[in-house]
Amino acid sequence: MRYPGSSTIEWPGMVSVYAVLGPHPRVTTTGAHQVGIDFGGHRGLVREIGGRAERHDAPPGSVYVTGVSPITWLEVKDPTGRSARRPA
Numbered sequence: 198m199r200y201p202g203s204s205t206i207e208w209p210g211m212v213s214v215y216a217v218l219g220p221h222p223r224v225t226t227t228g229a230h231q232v233g234i235d236f237g238g239h240r241g242l243v244r245e246i247g248g249r250a251e252r253h254d255a256p257p258g259s260v261y262v263t264g265v266s267p268i269t270w271l272e273v274k275d276p277t278g279r280s281a282r283r284p285a
Contacts, residue, residue: 212285218277227268228283233261236278243271 203216218225227233238257243250247266261268 207285210285212283213280214283215280216277218273218279220274220276222272225270225273227261227263227270227281229263229265229267231261231263231267231281231283233263233279233281235259235261236280237275239273239275239277242273245269245271 201216201218203214206213235255236257238259239255242253242255244253245251246268250269250271
């Protein structure tokens with residue numbers, strides 16, 4: 198998997214983003230009101246929602262749908278291929 202890079206397409210009422218990231222120890226976020234798909238899968242990452250953090254395994258193809266609370270991702274140790282959709 199090559200990284201980093203991203204591509205964004207703006208549609209009427211929606212934005213679509215595809216990103217490939219290397220392993221990243223910093224914090225990343227899936228924003229509120231988004232649908233995200235993780236293509237690679239991860240073991241032992243930390244996911245924080247609404248102030249509660251827990252260790253989590255994410256199999257390839259995992260789908261995350263957020264409401265008003267974003268998801269904060271920590272300790273992502275593997276390369277990531279992901280796609281997200283959000284309102285424009």
